[in-house]
Ligand SMILES: O=P(O)(O)O[C@H]1O[C@H](CO)[C@@H](O)[C@H]1O
């Protein structure tokens with residue numbers, strides 16, 4: 162058991178999907194995995210282990226924001242020896258060419274989070290996806306006939322931010338905003354593990370288009386299938 166996960170060693174697979182929303186974790190386990198066992202209910206941050214096409218996979222809610230995901234991924238890597246971590250999250254587009262329900266693979270994650278300032282003290286570290294996982298996810302998307310976007314996303318600390326400079330960030334190639342990927346990539350690098358964030362655009366900050374919370378919870382299947390197919394490739 163770790164502080165926030167009441168699983169025994171061995172209960173969690175070495176490959177894990179990480180949605181922010183614990184109910185998305187439940188949906189993924191119930192919809193895509195077989196022989197599912199729930200291993201965590203601490204704080205209702207559900208975690209499950211099952212199989213996908215015969216391979217053992219876990220799925221764990223991480224909560225929202227850098228501090229929350231940092232707790233879960235640190236415990237998963239440090240205490241449960243998880244080796245491949247794939248975030249399956251939602252994001253808000255700030256780019257005119259990135260539409261609601263598009264799927265983005267986050268090659269890199271810029272951030273205004275304080276976490277990397279605390280770690281790197283003035284150096285502007287570039288949190289980066291694992292290339293092997295990225296390639297596998299991209300190829301899985303191609304095989305499914307999906308046109309995936311690959312690029313830089315922005316991990317923000319403030320969801321309701323009146324001071325954000327979306328236009329400038331989009332000009333510099335940022336596709337969308339979310340709240341966890343920079344921490345996932347930084348911590349995976351620290352522990353020498355593979356990490357990737359795959360995101361579905363849930364809303365558009367330029368057009369005002371949104372998806373419902375039920376849609377966000379349950380209908381982003383393309384992203385989940387891409388993540389699972391990448392996860393099972395050797
Ligand atoms: O849908 P999830 O994975 O939680 O991701 C996005 O949604 C939350 C904000 O609504 C933040 O966690 C953000 O990163």
Ligand SMILES: O=c1cc[nH]c(=O)[nH]1
Nearest residue numbers: 251252253338339340
């Ligand atoms: O973090 C997020 C997620 C969805 N939409 C946003 O604007 N931000």
